[in-house]
Amino acid sequence: MYHIIVNPASRSGRGLQIWKNQIEPELQSQNVPYRPYFSEKAGDTVRIAREIFGRTEGPLSLIILGGDGTVNETLLGLEDTSRITLGYIPTGSSNDLARDLKIPRDASLALDLILHSGTPHPMDLGTVTYPDGTTRRFAVSCGIGFDAAVCEEALHSRIKTAMNRLGLGKLTYLGIALKQLFAAKAVSGRLTMEDGSIIDIGNMLFTACMLHRFEGGGFMFAPDADDSDGFLNICAVGDLPKLLILFALPTAFKGKHYRFKGITPYKVRSLTLETTIPLWVHADGEVSRKSNRIHVTCEKDAIRVLR
Secondary structure, rough: OOOEEOOOHHHHHHHHHHHHHHHHHHHHHHOOOEEEEEOOOOOHHHHHHHHHHHOOOEEEEEEEOOOHHHHHHHHHHOOOOEEEEEEEOOOOOHHHHHHHHHHOOOOOHHHHHHHOOOOOOEEEEEEEEEOOOOEEEEEOEEEEHHHHHHHHHOOOOHHHHHHHHHHHHHHHHHHHHHHHHHHHOOOOOOEEEEOOOOOOEEOEEEEEOOOOOOOOOOOOOOOOOOOOHHHHHHHHEEEEOHHHHHHHHHHHHHOHHHHOOOEEEEEEEEEEEEEEEEEEEEEEEEEEEEEEEEEEEEEEEEEEEEE
């Protein structure tokens, strides 16, 4: 039995049509046992995942039709991800998880992989912990600063929805990124690594903690990331003139950004990030709060994903 969580609003509202016109007919034609669940608003996916998990014992086959944010909300509702074998049909705007796992963007091909050719791949998950003890898991990346601020504004942008329908969503992110870049205030950051070593970052723009190579719709901030090695790949950006950042960020699409002084990679199992003022924090592009301190850890082989 496949339990299938569907985000109807994904891919600018086309998620429901993809389900009705491509996925469900194929499941029925192949006599695949399944049960669908549909989210209606933010937070629904967490509730649905908890309900599925709570009434199912033993191994659980779960399929998500949605974007990276839908995957993230699902993780919040799963107490024990070691029980899960996850199939993913990417219908989001960024799809960085699918990009790195090489899961087809075409929904029918992704379903065929899940049902026939995919093999379970052990994958790490990360956890970000706030000073009040609140935690949030992530599958792709988490970050503090500029990248999270872009996500936060994009999540509430009416222009983004309209541009996505025209297939021009990345232009929205570009415009927001430019606005956030020049509005960003000078902030100092400090990274405390698992071994106790301390790295100070003057004028920090952002720090991304990556499990996969990509975030933000294809930025290869961690070209050497391995999603099953038990490590976080850190991309710390600071002490660069803003005009130089305009040249540096586009090179991240090819993973060439570390040639610029002030953009530095690190590799750790856990770290604590502190900033002089609270900044937006994202987990898989989902933004819920600001903080001036987060602790980030990696859980090795926490879930199995079909790819």
